[in-house]
Amino acid sequence: QRVLQAIGAYDDMARRAHQAPGYETRRNGVCVSFEKINGANRFLLQTMTRQHLYSAIIASAQREGIEIVTRSMAVGARPEGVLELAAGRSLKADLVIAADGVRSTVRDSLRIPVARHKYQDGIVRVLIDRAPFIGGDWEHVIDFWAFQPRTLRILYAPCEDGKLYFAMMSPRDDEEASTLPINAAVWGSVFPMLVPALQTIGTRGRYDVYETTRLARWSVGASPSSETQ
Numbered sequence: 001q002r003v004l005q006a007i008g009a010y011d012d013m014a015r016r017a018h019q020a021p022g023y024e025t026r027r028n029g030v031c032v033s034f035e036k037i038n039g040a041n042r043f044l045l046q047t048m049t050r051q052h053l054y055s056a057i058i059a060s061a062q063r064e065g066i067e068i069v070t071r072s073m074a075v076g077a078r079p080e081g082v083l084e085l086a087a088g089r090s091l092k093a094d095l096v097i098a099a100d101g102v103r104s105t106v107r108d109s110l111r112i113p114v115a116r117h118k119y120q121d122g123i124v125r126v127l128i129d130r131a132p133f134i135g136g137d138w139e140h141v142i143d144f145w146a147f148q149p150r151t152l153r154i155l156y157a158p159c160e161d162g163k164l165y166f167a168m169m170s171p172r173d174d175e176e177a178s179t180l181p182i183n184a185a186v187w188g189s190v191f192p193m194l195v196p197a198l199q200t201i202g203t204r205g206r207y208d209v210y211e212t213t214r215l216a217r218w219s220v221g222a223s224p225s226s227e228t229q
Helices: 002-006 010-016 050-063 105-109 184-190 192-198
Strands: 022-027 030-036 074-078 082-085 090-092 114-129 141-146 152-158 163-171 206-215
Touching: 002 010, 010 050, 074 105, 152 184, 184 192
Parallel strands: 022 141
Antiparallel strands: 022 030, 074 082, 082 090, 114 163, 114 206, 141 152, 152 163
16 A cells, blocks of 8 residues: 555545455354454555556556556566567566566566465455445455355455455365355355355356465566565
8 A cells, every 4th residue: 555655546546445444254153353444543454356456556657657558468578678579579678577477477488487386275256246235244354264064265355336355265175165156055055144145156256276486586687686485
């Protein structure tokens, strides 16, 4: 959020982002921790869709006269400061920032040694309508955990414009819970309070396995950084 303030994007982001009054953790239906946030305290948490966040950043860039060129896919970079595009064009730069995801093609083109570790849990991410969950505790960000009859987790995060983000975690070896489309009956049997939302997901959702990516270094060229994770 300090970065968004520094680049002039904070106000646009905060204007419509959801500002929950509290953050809860519930275990097997029982609240085990609660923290007041976004009030007269130091804990500030705002939740929003990626599109809302990106829109605020893009608007800030355009106000500064930054040119944004779409349909110009980056496929690589060179240590001397050159960005390579799919159409064969090369652009010189003082600095190339590879922010194209965990499987960055720009990073891989620089042959930086990468180690990737997969964990036992995967996650389904989906945006749905939160119309059934308005007011009261449903304004909170809630981390639902269950260990009986099976280990499952749902992160419940309201977003702007009546959207609701679900991050649904399950062990990879739990085939009933880790496949798409989601099995609403399985998830609903563990989280009955969320059934009205679970039943609306249908074929939507994206599934990914939790991974850690470790790089030998994070930059190449004039001033390589020290090893970090």
